[in-house]
Amino acid sequence: CHRATTTTTTTSHLPSKHRFSRKGEIFHQLYLAKRKEKNVSSKLRTATNASSIPLNRPREVAIPCLLLRVKYLPPRARVSCYGEMGANISQLERDIGADQFPPNEHYFGLVNFGNTCYSNSVLQALYFCRPFREKVLEYKAKNKRTKETLLSCLADLFYSIATQKKKVGSIAPKKFIARLRKEKEEFDNYMQQDAHEFLNFLINHINEIILAERNQAKGGAAAGGTTTSKNGHAGTATPSLNHLLNGCGTGDNGTQQPQEPTWVHEIFQGILTSETRCLNCETVSSKDENFFDLQVDVDQNTSITHCLRCFSNTETLCSDNKFKCDNCCSYQEAQKRMRVKKLPMILALHLKRFKYMEQYNRHIKVSHRVVFPLELRLFNTVSS
The missing domain is CATH 3.90.70.10 (Cysteine proteinases)
Known part of the structure; x- marks a missing residue:
């Protein structure tokens, strides 16, 4: 990140003839140098105080990098890691300069609702996986009147970030966390959770929602039958991970029927x-x-x-x-x-x-x- 450095020149560094023969000019130069140093320091202090970072340290805030972007040039893979920025950093954005941010990109931190860092870090990584983000935003555009699901809440969160006027800031994923706690009993508390378990649950659950809505659109019964979740709404029964990975569902005669892969399979x-x-x-x-x-x-x-x-x-x-x-x-x-x-x-x-x-x-x-x-x-x- 941008770091401002200033150097103060004292009269002892000047030749003696300049020190005594040009007192007024030297004093004026020193005054301007100190004034400039004070202005730069105050700007930097304002920016760093907003994000709680010491003045003598560069801004380096990183989240666990779970997802790697893979090029279609095997066996090479592209790695992407993205940081989470603080809340009140519009001043920092101005100090760094708008030209330093990629166009049509937003960097928003997620508010912690009591040990929800496990989900925030995964959501940050997923948001910056462009194929996944584009599919989620496309889902929101096509399903404007859908009932509330974990996927619809995720789409609303991604849309809120993508349509922000500011480049940096923070946003509270309150709706998503509330829905997550309804869908999964293990996450309905304020304890620390495993980020990998959350990622697996989220990816599998999104795939189930897509398959259920696809079957409803075709007029058939939802794959795997229906169950009643703890909030009383009818939902899709959770298939085993092997069924999800193999892309198979259960037919009317109990045999395994191949299912058309979803965009979750295509990406991950x-x-x-x-x-x-x-x-x-x-x-x-x-x-x-x-x-x-x-x-x-x-x-x-x-x-x-x-x-x-x-x-x-x-x-x-x-x-x-x-x-x-x-x-x-x-x-x-x-x-x-x-x-x-x-x-x-x-x-x-x-x-x-x-x-x-x-x-x-x-x-x-x-x-x-x-x-x-x-x-x-x-x-x-x-x-x-």
């Missing part, structure tokens, strides 16, 4: 390939599975690139964990690894920051710093 769904090589007959078997996010372990002094490399490390299956080889018709030692077969448009990474420690008999938080580049090259793809 990728394909993993699990490769297993029998160490006895050298036969390699592979199995594909869909995913919405990748969960990677976090080590000390690591980076996103290293985490993804470790995700695809070869694992040896032995002892009680042997692999049943169809070619050998028996359990054999084998080597297994996971690789990315198809990258999603938006790659969501879950950094596993909780690890079970036997000496403490509990889970502890792993607070190691994880470095990530602006452009991420993936080496664990099938084509690598």
Whole structure:
């Protein structure tokens, strides 16, 4: 960010002949320099006080980066991280300059309603995923008279941010949080929650709403039947995650029927390939599975690139964990690894920051710093 620096010149730095022969002019220059320094300092102090940042520190406010923008040039991925700005920073906007902000972009912080930072950080990341934001805003434009759902509340929140006259500021997601607490009992409190669990719930729930409204538009019964939520309204029964990932629903005869993918699948769904090589007959078997996010372990002094490399490390299956080889018709030692077969448009990474420690008999938080580049090259793809 823009940082103002000033230098004060004293008369002791001037040659003696100038110090005594041009007293009036030197005094005038010093007066103007100090006055200029005072004005710049007051502007900077006003801007930083509004956002509670010390004068001697640059403005660096970051949120957990969960979502990565992936280019259609595999195996490269584009990383985006966005910060959350404070409430009263119109002065800061003027000090930085309007030309420093991208056109048609807004940077608004979300008000915390008692430990709702888990949802605010995810919503910030989702808002700056343009394909997702465009689909949500498109949904609002097409469904102006729809009943209140979590998706409609999210669309209203995104629309409120996108139509703000100011470039920066803050907004209260009160309506969205209220609806979230009605939809999910685990979130109906003021306790800290897991951001990854919230992201999974939100993505799955949005997909269910889209499928239910699509079936209603076709005149058919809602997929999965209907249930009554705790607020008394009829809603769609929550299908399992496997059904969502595989894009399958239940037909009239109880068989699995393939469903047309939604824009949630188009944005977030990728394909993993699990490769297993029998160490006895050298036969390699592979199995594909869909995913919405990748969960990677976090080590000390690591980076996103290293985490993804470790995700695809070869694992040896032995002892009680042997692999049943169809070619050998028996359990054999084998080597297994996971690789990315198809990258999603938006790659969501879950950094596993909780690890079970036997000496403490509990889970502890792993607070190691994880470095990530602006452009991420993936080496664990099938084509690598």
